[in-house]
């Protein structure tokens with residue numbers, strides 16, 4: 001089972017969030033590879049992963065940060081229907097489009113992939129956000145397991 005978290009963070013809030021998500025996956029015995037988007041080496045092979053969590057802050061007027069655009073377009077261009085995905089982000093509700101980049105990714109991932117969950121956090125994750133992070137990871141895990149079952153069923157059908 002291959003799971004990746006691909007994220008970007010300038011001031012550290014989103015990095016804290018993906019660290020929390022990673023810890024929860026670990027507690028559930030899922031080994032996750034964490035990549036900063038600028039060092040992600042598999043942009044052309046997204047479907048080498050069973051599941052991908054994207055982590056992003058929001059920039060400008062509800063915009064996807066520049067460094068995330070290549071990843072965004074990679075999801076749009078590739079056949080990633082069977083990749084289970086989740087999108088998490090931090091933002092500041094002072095801005096009119098709170099976590100607008102999460103919304104942009106959510107709409108695209110819903111069409112392109114097997115989108116399981118979305119999570120928006122106000123600036124830095126607080127203790128109170130932990131249960132929301134837990135629920136996010138549980139939704140991902142349930143969906144990953146369901147997808148695995150589907151694959152097994154298809155294989156049994158094809159090779160019977």
Ligand SMILES: Cc1cc2nc3c(=O)[nH]c(=O)nc-3n(C[C@H](O)[C@H](O)[C@H](O)COP(=O)(O)O)c2cc1C
Nearest residue numbers: 009010011012013014057058060062091092098099
């Ligand atoms: C110039 C600028 C524009 C921003 N625009 C938005 C926005 O439209 N919506 C939002 O929710 N947050 C916005 N933010 C807030 C950041 O997304 C937020 O501080 C985030 O937690 C930063 O993440 P990071 O610490 O991982 O870099 C903006 C911040 C800056 C500096």
